[in-house]
Amino acid sequence: MKSDFLGVFLLIFLIIITFSMIRRRRSESRHYDEMQLKLRAAAYQTGFYVTALGSLLLIFLMDEDLVNLNRFADPSFSVFVVLMTGIITFAVTCIAKEAFFPVGGGGNTYLFLYTVIVVLNGILSIRRIADGSIFENGRITFRTGSGLVCAMSFLAVLIAILIKKAQAEDEVAE
Amino acid sequence: MKNLKMKSARAAKDLSQEQLAKLCDVSRQTISAIEKGDYNPTINLCIAICRALDKTLDELFWDA
Numbered sequence: 001m002k003s004d005f006l007g008v009f010l011l012i013f014l015i016i017i018t019f020s021m022i023r024r025r026r027s028e029s030r031h032y033d034e035m036q037l038k039l040r041a042a043a044y045q046t047g048f049y050v051t052a053l054g055s056l057l058l059i060f061l062m063d064e065d066l067v068n069l070n071r072f073a074d075p076s077f078s079v080f081v082v083l084m085t086g087i088i089t090f091a092v093t094c095i096a097k098e099a100f101f102p103v104g105g106g107g108n109t110y111l112f113l114y115t116v117i118v119v120l121n122g123i124l125s126i127r128r129i130a131d132g133s134i135f136e137n138g139r140i141t142f143r144t145g146s147g148l149v150c151a152m153s154f155l156a157v158l159i160a161i162l163i164k165k166a167q168a169e170d171e172v173a174e
Numbered sequence: 175m176k177n178l179k180m181k182s183a184r185a186a187k188d189l190s191q192e193q194l195a196k197l198c199d200v201s202r203q204t205i206s207a208i209e210k211g212d213y214n215p216t217i218n219l220c221i222a223i224c225r226a227l228d229k230t231l232d233e234l235f236w237d238a
Binding site: 033034035036098103104168171 | 195196199200201202203204206207213215216218219
Protein backbone atom coordinates (compact mmCIF):
# COMPACT_ATOMS: atom_id res chain seq x y z
CA MET A 1 0.00 0.00 0.00
CA LYS A 2 2.80 2.39 0.97
CA SER A 3 4.67 1.40 -2.19
CA ASP A 4 1.61 2.31 -4.27
CA PHE A 5 1.40 5.67 -2.52
CA LEU A 6 5.09 6.38 -3.21
CA GLY A 7 4.62 5.36 -6.83
CA VAL A 8 1.69 7.74 -7.31
CA PHE A 9 3.59 10.50 -5.52
CA LEU A 10 6.60 9.97 -7.79
CA LEU A 11 4.40 10.05 -10.90
CA ILE A 12 2.69 13.30 -9.88
CA PHE A 13 6.04 14.80 -8.94
CA LEU A 14 7.57 13.84 -12.30
CA ILE A 15 4.63 15.33 -14.20
CA ILE A 16 4.91 18.64 -12.29
CA ILE A 17 8.69 18.81 -12.81
CA THR A 18 8.37 17.93 -16.51
CA PHE A 19 5.79 20.67 -17.10
CA SER A 20 7.83 23.26 -15.19
CA MET A 21 10.94 22.30 -17.19
CA ILE A 22 9.09 22.54 -20.51
CA ARG A 23 7.71 25.94 -19.53
CA ARG A 24 11.12 27.19 -18.47
CA ARG A 25 12.76 25.81 -21.60
CA ARG A 26 10.28 27.69 -23.78
CA SER A 27 10.88 30.95 -21.94
CA GLU A 28 14.69 30.73 -22.14
CA SER A 29 16.92 30.28 -25.13
CA ARG A 30 18.78 27.23 -23.84
CA HIS A 31 21.30 25.76 -26.22
CA TYR A 32 24.54 23.80 -26.33
CA ASP A 33 27.63 25.53 -27.70
CA GLU A 34 29.83 24.11 -30.47
CA MET A 35 32.25 22.29 -28.15
CA GLN A 36 29.41 20.77 -26.15
CA LEU A 37 27.66 19.54 -29.33
CA LYS A 38 30.86 17.86 -30.46
CA LEU A 39 31.35 16.20 -27.08
CA ARG A 40 27.70 15.13 -26.90
CA ALA A 41 28.01 13.50 -30.32
CA ALA A 42 31.00 11.50 -29.06
CA ALA A 43 29.05 10.58 -25.90
CA TYR A 44 26.06 9.40 -28.01
CA GLN A 45 28.47 7.17 -29.89
CA THR A 46 29.92 5.75 -26.67
CA GLY A 47 26.41 5.14 -25.30
CA PHE A 48 25.41 3.41 -28.53
CA TYR A 49 28.45 1.12 -28.49
CA VAL A 50 27.87 0.22 -24.85
CA THR A 51 24.22 -0.65 -25.60
CA ALA A 52 25.18 -2.69 -28.67
CA LEU A 53 27.91 -4.53 -26.78
CA GLY A 54 25.59 -5.11 -23.81
CA SER A 55 22.90 -6.52 -26.10
CA LEU A 56 25.41 -8.88 -27.67
CA LEU A 57 26.60 -9.98 -24.25
CA LEU A 58 22.99 -10.48 -23.18
CA ILE A 59 22.39 -12.90 -26.04
CA PHE A 60 25.17 -15.15 -24.69
CA LEU A 61 24.13 -14.70 -21.07
CA MET A 62 20.52 -15.65 -21.90
CA ASP A 63 21.53 -18.75 -23.81
CA GLU A 64 20.20 -21.78 -21.95
CA ASP A 65 23.34 -23.78 -22.68
CA LEU A 66 25.66 -21.11 -21.35
CA VAL A 67 24.74 -18.96 -18.31
CA ASN A 68 20.93 -19.03 -18.71
CA LEU A 69 20.39 -15.63 -17.11
CA ASN A 70 16.63 -16.17 -17.36
CA ARG A 71 16.84 -18.34 -14.23
CA PHE A 72 17.74 -15.23 -12.20
CA ALA A 73 16.14 -12.35 -14.09
CA ASP A 74 13.15 -11.72 -16.32
CA PRO A 75 14.26 -11.02 -19.96
CA SER A 76 12.54 -7.59 -19.93
CA PHE A 77 14.51 -6.71 -16.78
CA SER A 78 17.78 -7.77 -18.43
CA VAL A 79 17.03 -5.67 -21.52
CA PHE A 80 16.10 -2.72 -19.28
CA VAL A 81 19.46 -2.99 -17.49
CA VAL A 82 21.31 -2.93 -20.83
CA LEU A 83 19.33 0.08 -22.06
CA MET A 84 19.84 1.98 -18.81
CA THR A 85 23.57 1.20 -18.93
CA GLY A 86 23.76 2.80 -22.39
CA ILE A 87 21.77 5.85 -21.28
CA ILE A 88 23.81 6.31 -18.13
CA THR A 89 27.06 5.89 -20.06
CA PHE A 90 25.93 8.73 -22.32
CA ALA A 91 24.91 10.91 -19.36
CA VAL A 92 28.06 10.30 -17.31
CA THR A 93 30.30 10.82 -20.35
CA CYS A 94 28.54 14.14 -21.04
CA ILE A 95 28.88 15.18 -17.40
CA ALA A 96 32.57 14.25 -17.32
CA LYS A 97 33.20 16.33 -20.44
CA GLU A 98 31.06 19.27 -19.24
CA ALA A 99 28.48 18.86 -21.98
CA PHE A 100 25.49 17.68 -19.97
CA PHE A 101 23.87 21.01 -19.16
CA PRO A 102 23.20 23.67 -21.79
CA VAL A 103 24.95 27.04 -21.79
CA GLY A 104 24.08 28.89 -18.59
CA GLY A 105 22.26 25.87 -17.17
CA GLY A 106 23.29 25.45 -13.57
CA GLY A 107 21.57 22.14 -13.16
CA ASN A 108 20.10 22.68 -9.68
CA THR A 109 16.61 21.65 -10.87
CA TYR A 110 18.07 18.47 -12.33
CA LEU A 111 20.04 17.82 -9.14
CA PHE A 112 16.85 18.11 -7.09
CA LEU A 113 14.90 15.93 -9.52
CA TYR A 114 17.58 13.22 -9.58
CA THR A 115 17.86 13.27 -5.78
CA VAL A 116 14.10 12.71 -5.47
CA ILE A 117 14.23 9.87 -8.02
CA VAL A 118 17.15 8.21 -6.20
CA VAL A 119 15.55 8.59 -2.76
CA LEU A 120 12.07 7.36 -3.75
CA ASN A 121 13.31 4.48 -5.87
CA GLY A 122 15.91 3.67 -3.23
CA ILE A 123 13.30 3.48 -0.48
CA LEU A 124 11.06 1.25 -2.59
CA SER A 125 13.95 -1.00 -3.57
CA ILE A 126 15.31 -1.37 -0.03
CA ARG A 127 11.81 -2.31 1.13
CA ARG A 128 11.52 -4.86 -1.66
CA ILE A 129 14.94 -6.34 -0.87
CA ALA A 130 14.14 -6.44 2.86
CA ASP A 131 10.83 -8.27 2.48
CA GLY A 132 12.08 -10.42 -0.40
CA SER A 133 9.43 -9.19 -2.84
CA ILE A 134 12.17 -8.19 -5.32
CA PHE A 135 12.04 -11.82 -6.44
CA GLU A 136 8.98 -13.19 -8.21
CA ASN A 137 9.15 -16.96 -8.52
CA GLY A 138 12.85 -16.74 -7.70
CA ARG A 139 13.60 -14.19 -10.43
CA ILE A 140 14.01 -10.43 -10.50
CA THR A 141 11.38 -9.02 -12.83
CA PHE A 142 11.02 -5.64 -14.54
CA ARG A 143 8.16 -4.77 -12.19
CA THR A 144 10.12 -5.51 -9.03
CA GLY A 145 13.66 -4.61 -10.09
CA SER A 146 13.33 -1.54 -12.31
CA GLY A 147 13.22 0.76 -9.28
CA LEU A 148 16.57 -0.54 -8.07
CA VAL A 149 18.12 -0.05 -11.52
CA CYS A 150 16.70 3.50 -11.70
CA ALA A 151 17.99 4.33 -8.21
CA MET A 152 21.49 3.03 -8.99
CA SER A 153 21.60 4.69 -12.42
CA PHE A 154 20.48 8.10 -11.21
CA LEU A 155 22.80 7.80 -8.22
CA ALA A 156 25.70 7.40 -10.66
CA VAL A 157 24.53 10.52 -12.53
CA LEU A 158 24.08 12.43 -9.28
CA ILE A 159 27.57 11.53 -8.04
CA ALA A 160 29.09 12.48 -11.41
CA ILE A 161 27.33 15.88 -11.34
CA LEU A 162 28.45 16.57 -7.76
CA ILE A 163 32.08 15.62 -8.49
CA LYS A 164 32.08 17.80 -11.62
CA LYS A 165 30.52 20.73 -9.76
CA ALA A 166 33.22 20.50 -7.07
CA GLN A 167 35.93 20.37 -9.76
CA ALA A 168 34.42 23.39 -11.56
CA GLU A 169 34.37 25.38 -8.31
CA ASP A 170 38.05 24.54 -7.73
CA GLU A 171 38.86 25.60 -11.29
CA VAL A 172 37.06 28.95 -10.85
CA ALA A 173 38.83 29.51 -7.52
CA GLU A 174 42.21 28.98 -9.22
CA MET B 175 49.15 24.38 -27.00
CA LYS B 176 47.90 26.89 -24.43
CA ASN B 177 46.40 30.13 -25.72
CA LEU B 178 48.16 32.53 -23.38
CA LYS B 179 47.41 35.51 -25.63
CA MET B 180 43.70 35.02 -25.14
CA LYS B 181 44.12 34.50 -21.41
CA SER B 182 46.16 37.68 -21.00
CA ALA B 183 43.73 39.68 -23.21
CA ARG B 184 40.87 38.48 -21.00
CA ALA B 185 42.81 39.38 -17.85
CA ALA B 186 43.64 42.82 -19.31
CA LYS B 187 39.92 43.44 -19.77
CA ASP B 188 39.38 42.25 -16.19
CA LEU B 189 36.96 39.58 -17.31
CA SER B 190 36.46 36.19 -15.70
CA GLN B 191 36.03 33.09 -17.86
CA GLU B 192 32.36 33.10 -16.89
CA GLN B 193 31.91 36.72 -18.03
CA LEU B 194 33.69 36.14 -21.33
CA ALA B 195 31.63 33.00 -21.86
CA LYS B 196 28.42 35.01 -21.40
CA LEU B 197 29.60 37.64 -23.87
CA CYS B 198 30.34 34.92 -26.44
CA ASP B 199 27.22 32.88 -25.61
CA VAL B 200 29.16 29.72 -24.80
CA SER B 201 29.82 27.76 -21.62
CA ARG B 202 32.64 28.66 -19.22
CA GLN B 203 34.14 25.23 -19.86
CA THR B 204 34.51 26.04 -23.57
CA ILE B 205 36.47 29.22 -22.79
CA SER B 206 38.58 27.26 -20.32
CA ALA B 207 39.24 24.52 -22.92
CA ILE B 208 40.28 27.09 -25.55
CA GLU B 209 42.69 28.78 -23.13
CA LYS B 210 44.15 25.43 -22.13
CA GLY B 211 44.52 24.48 -25.77
CA ASP B 212 42.20 21.48 -25.38
CA TYR B 213 39.72 22.74 -27.98
CA ASN B 214 40.13 24.43 -31.37
CA PRO B 215 37.22 26.87 -31.78
CA THR B 216 35.44 27.47 -35.09
CA ILE B 217 36.06 30.75 -36.90
CA ASN B 218 32.65 32.03 -35.70
CA LEU B 219 33.60 31.55 -32.06
CA CYS B 220 37.06 33.03 -32.65
CA ILE B 221 35.39 36.15 -34.08
CA ALA B 222 32.98 36.34 -31.11
CA ILE B 223 35.92 36.12 -28.69
CA CYS B 224 37.88 38.76 -30.60
CA ARG B 225 34.88 41.10 -30.55
CA ALA B 226 34.39 40.57 -26.83
CA LEU B 227 38.07 41.25 -26.11
CA ASP B 228 38.50 44.07 -28.69
CA LYS B 229 41.28 42.18 -30.44
CA THR B 230 41.90 40.96 -33.96
CA LEU B 231 42.05 37.32 -35.02
CA ASP B 232 45.78 37.72 -35.66
CA GLU B 233 46.39 39.09 -32.19
CA LEU B 234 44.66 36.20 -30.43
CA PHE B 235 44.82 33.17 -32.67
CA TRP B 236 47.71 33.55 -35.11
CA ASP B 237 50.98 31.90 -34.20
CA ALA B 238 53.71 33.63 -36.18
